[in-house]
Amino acid sequence: MSLEVFLTGLIAAGFRIATPILLAALGETFAERSGILNLGIEGMMIMSAFTSFSVTYDTGNPTLGLLAGLITGGVMAFIHAFMSITIKVDQIVSGLALTILGLALSTFLFISYFKRTQPAVEIWEPTAIPVLSQIPIIGPALFQQHVITYFAIILFIVSTWFLFGTTWGLTIRTVGENPAAADTVGIRVERVRYLCTIFGGLMAGIAGAYLTLVVFNSFFGGMTAGRGWIAIAVVIFGRWTPSWVFGGALFFGLVDSFQLRLQASGIPISPQFSLMIPYLFTLIALIIVGRKRYAPAALCIPYRRGER
Amino acid sequence: MRNLRWAVEEMAPLKLKMREKPPAPATKVLYLVATLTPMFLIVAVIISMVGANPLVAYRELFTAPFRNIHNVTEILVTTTPLLLIALGLSVSFRCKFWNIGAEGQLYAGALASTATVLLLKDSATPSAVFIPLLLVVGFLGGAAWATISAVLKIKFQINEIITTLLLNFIMFYFLSFLLYGPWMDPISVMPQSELFPPAARLPKLIPETRLHTGLFLAVLSIPLVYLILNKTVLGYQIRTTGSSLSAARFGGINVGKVFLLVVIISGGLAGLAGMGEVSGIYYRLRGDISPGYGYTAILVALLGKNHPGWVTLVAFLFGALLVGGYEMQVATGIPTALALVTQPLIFFGVLCAEALSRYEVSWRK
Numbered sequence: 295m296s297l298e299v300f301l302t303g304l305i306a307a308g309f310r311i312a313t314p315i316l317l318a319a320l321g322e323t324f325a326e327r328s329g330i331l332n333l334g335i336e337g338m339m340i341m342s343a344f345t346s347f348s349v350t351y352d353t354g355n356p357t358l359g360l361l362a363g364l365i366t367g368g369v370m371a372f373i374h375a376f377m378s379i380t381i382k383v384d385q386i387v388s389g390l391a392l393t394i395l396g397l398a399l400s401t402f403l404f405i406s407y408f409k410r411t412q413p414a415v416e417i418w419e420p421t422a423i424p425v426l427s428q429i430p431i432i433g434p435a436l437f438q439q440h441v442i443t444y445f446a447i448i449l450f451i452v453s454t455w456f457l458f459g460t461t462w463g464l465t466i467r468t469v470g471e472n473p474a475a476a477d478t479v480g481i482r483v484e485r486v487r488y489l490c491t492i493f494g495g496l497m498a499g500i501a502g503a504y505l506t507l508v509v510f511n512s513f514f515g516g517m518t519a520g521r522g523w524i525a526i527a528v529v530i531f532g533r534w535t536p537s538w539v540f541g542g543a544l545f546f547g548l549v550d551s552f553q554l555r556l557q558a559s560g561i562p563i564s565p566q567f568s569l570m571i572p573y574l575f576t577l578i579a580l581i582i583v584g585r586k587r588y589a590p591a592a593l594c595i596p597y598r599r600g601e602r
Numbered sequence: 603m604r605n606l607r608w609a610v611e612e613m614a615p616l617k618l619k620m621r622e623k624p625p626a627p628a629t630k631v632l633y634l635v636a637t638l639t640p641m642f643l644i645v646a647v648i649i650s651m652v653g654a655n656p657l658v659a660y661r662e663l664f665t666a667p668f669r670n671i672h673n674v675t676e677i678l679v680t681t682t683p684l685l686l687i688a689l690g691l692s693v694s695f696r697c698k699f700w701n702i703g704a705e706g707q708l709y710a711g712a713l714a715s716t717a718t719v720l721l722l723k724d725s726a727t728p729s730a731v732f733i734p735l736l737l738v739v740g741f742l743g744g745a746a747w748a749t750i751s752a753v754l755k756i757k758f759q760i761n762e763i764i765t766t767l768l769l770n771f772i773m774f775y776f777l778s779f780l781l782y783g784p785w786m787d788p789i790s791v792m793p794q795s796e797l798f799p800p801a802a803r804l805p806k807l808i809p810e811t812r813l814h815t816g817l818f819l820a821v822l823s824i825p826l827v828y829l830i831l832n833k834t835v836l837g838y839q840i841r842t843t844g845s846s847l848s849a850a851r852f853g854g855i856n857v858g859k860v861f862l863l864v865v866i867i868s869g870g871l872a873g874l875a876g877m878g879e880v881s882g883i884y885y886r887l888r889g890d891i892s893p894g895y896g897y898t899a900i901l902v903a904l905l906g907k908n909h910p911g912w913v914t915l916v917a918f919l920f921g922a923l924l925v926g927g928y929e930m931q932v933a934t935g936i937p938t939a940l941a942l943v944t945q946p947l948i949f950f951g952v953l954c955a956e957a958l959s960r961y962e963v964s965w966r967k
Contacts, residue, residue, distance in 0.1 A: 381957035386700055387904055391946045394897050398942035405937040406652035520771050527764045566779035573771045580760050
């Protein structure tokens, strides 16, 4: 195998694998920037993966499936927002419960509807961008991806601009750093937090839909395999900034892509150890990059007017 | 933008005011009924969605666990690991160390015990030595696996929620490496270790059931955890660290040491639960000895307010629910996972009831 073929495959698969992590992590970045930690990402992703799968299976229309995943993520994020913003439950507790619920409910509904069969939906083909996809190596690696991957990359650029270049971004960051100060200048703290949390849920929803519609073409219990948690880790070593988050997600994608190639290469390594690599590297990356504290000051702290 | 703002305001139409004094116990029960009823209605809707009769399902779910002696022993069988893990987690959650890796720690304990058994299987070690040895090894296995996260938090300030959870996955793959590789039972071609010799098996409490002496460990842990939390210096340090990290540091508490100790307790008890499963029930290591006990126990500890007494009650009730889920599947064909769906919904209901007793709720004008 030539180096060119290897690199093309590695990078292409890297972006493919990084897409759901990037989407979920960007959404989570917004939520955490506004002061809401959402540990329910894993549950939202797998629930959305399930709804988008079953809708696509029934209607044969992946766009409707994507929509179903989007709505599922939004609704679940709303539950988290209600619990943690309106009735001020501990965010860690509410998020964990949501993840446990999502994992159980998706498995339950899948077994109930599909019994023990292993149904599949048609693969949602990638879209090549004309001209650009003809460039050697970079072309096939970057510009023959799925529409959702392009969306994720555009989202990372837009959210960098949004968070650091607009008043709205400043509003979000203020709410996450000092909600009392935001409140005194007339910012509706709870409203901003609701919006950011729900946005995070919508992105986790797309991420879940992407997993069923583009990556696996199928659903199985626990299929997210910790991707929601890795997204949260990526936010931490991405220092709550979209550009670092992009780097973190891509790093994870490349490591996983490399690991898959390692298994296929015939090098005698047990597949279980190979599968362990992405999780191990996430841990190591956290040790190297995640030790400094960049977290928003008011993360995890419910806001009550008149309390300090 | 204006419309969007309006939409969000409509989504959060409640206004909360802190209550001056807590409501009467009867009122609290009323709140609980008021919030749990919709949750059970949701579950009923889910059951009808999959084409089954909710009433029949509920009858099985709630009455089948108590139908006969055998089913009651099954409740105790599931309560044993749930209680062990949840008690440990309540110690950890008390000082806000969010150990959510109990599932991996359970398997770490099971794995360490199995390693010991495989090492000593031909040594004719008597049961009186073998069992205590396995208990110690199981505890240490779980504790050691959990300690990784504590060290990462103390030395590098890395969030323990992420590390404990990532370690679950690493443990899962390591376990399947062993079970598909070096530890695979040569007789059966299943991903499981070979059978433990009789000397390495926990004695049964009642013959012909799965109830084993591991239950004593769980029961013994209840007063032990209570004493640690309420009657020792460590317990005081744990509670102080939990209520305010900076106050604990200011008061001269070595917070790192506290984290390390709670992780050893919680990881160790989870490891003990794993040892109980391999040595008390399956007599071998398998990849499916836990149907997510480590995750369910998180809900148990939190619902029990990290208090040993309440944790025991909730562990028993959730254990009964798991048995009910299994009986329901046998009787009606509804997947047993319904029990796992019901648990977090009950949890959300209780959270809402607590909010009702803490705040006066009114509609936003």
